Amino acid sequence: MIQMMLPQRRRPTASARRQQEVAPVAKDDPVVPADIHAPSVEDDPVVAADVHAAGVDAANDAEGFPGEPRDPSVLIEYADHVAVSVWNEEKLGRPAPEIEGLITATGLSPLIAFSVDTGDRGLISSFVERWHRETSSFHLLMAKFSITLDDVMSLLHLPIVGTFHTFEPLHVNEAVLMLVELLEVSREAARAETAYCHGPYSATHVHVVFLDALRDLSQSGSYAWGAAALVHMYDHLNDACRSSIRQLAGYITLLQCWIYEHFSSVAKCMADPDYDEVSPHACRWITMKAIVKSIFTATYRQRLDRLRIPDVRWMPYGEHRPF
Structure with missing residues (x-):
């Protein structure tokens, strides 16, 4: 049975306030000669961006999903997520022909097609x-x-x-x-x-x-x-x-x-x-x-x-x- 709440007037309520925690700032470590190194690819932001983009594209071609996300190492269970079925336009849920047959016997099968x-x-x-x-x-x-x-x-x-x-x-x-x-x-x-x-x-x-x-x-x-x-x-x-x-x-x-x-x-x-x-x-x-x-x-x-x-x-x- 479906139940729908009809519109009614409500008094506006004040928004809840959330307290934000401030993360502690780490102390600066002393700089030693070993930390000083020659300029690399990461030091040039333009070159670094190109290298990073190339790496992302390669990862996408290797193991990415159409649309999003592109990095399956983060959402490791994305392959079993319902979003994949929606993207592939698959019918959600497992077919149950034995149940559909029972519903047909009741004369209520037209209700399956719409709502x-x-x-x-x-x-x-x-x-x-x-x-x-x-x-x-x-x-x-x-x-x-x-x-x-x-x-x-x-x-x-x-x-x-x-x-x-x-x-x-x-x-x-x-x-x-x-x-x-x-x-x-x-x-x-x-x-x-x-x-x-x-x-x-x-x-x-x-x-x-x-x-x-x-x-x-x-x-x-x-x-x-x-x-x-x-x-x-x-x-x-x-x-x-x-x-x-x-x-x-x-x-x-x-x-x-x-x-x-x-x-x-x-x-x-x-x-x-x-x-x-x-x-x-x-x-x-x-x-x-x-x-x-x-x-x-x-x-x-x-x-x-x-x-x-x-x-x-x-x-x-x-x-x-x-x-």
Whole structure:
């Protein structure tokens, strides 16, 4: 579960002061005749620079890395660093075909291909402020808008037709047995984990009862994941619009990409030139931190207030239908 902190006013704090330690100055050693020597290459700064550059180039050609660093004798473990994989445009992480196969069986494999890794807090906050739980919609000056099943199906390629799992209350002993069986944890650790099953959910703890829905992955592939995702998004928007709440939990990618599709004049985002119409629509958006951090919440509010009917993309998906 993803949790996004919404913007709020904070009082400025004083910068922490650091004390700088002054290194002791070494005493001058007496100069003896043996220290006096004839001029060498190092004594001429121009010649020394040329010699040093030639030596560096030779070292680079022998054992350097493309880009930086050039001296592997300093960063001796650089060859195994993630930066090398990024430079070589390699896919990060080890392939796990057995896990990918399990995810395919659940019907959630489209989610592997994309995720908006940069959440726009100002943009999300400006829309949360317009959400009303009584109507399950965003109230703008010109009209009301809601995220629909068609949005979920087109953006995420998740099925909106299927079965729903019925969750039954679990006894503590049943929860412990499920953790031991499905996650292969020790019985002591399982009993410690069940302590988090009481009270409201959080962004870091998930109720053990949800494991029961994934016990049989072949059966979970028949679930209406898209409909469940939409209800989940509605529930968190209902909570976030309350004045006492300062955060929004849930799958932020769904909400943010929905805004990109329908309100392109409000949110500035780059479209992927390599996007193909067969992939989920959420794959076509590329977020950049420079753009996200350069726009304040007040700016988004003004853009929403200036919206008119022609500014909205009412049918953004065209003929794009995954099923």
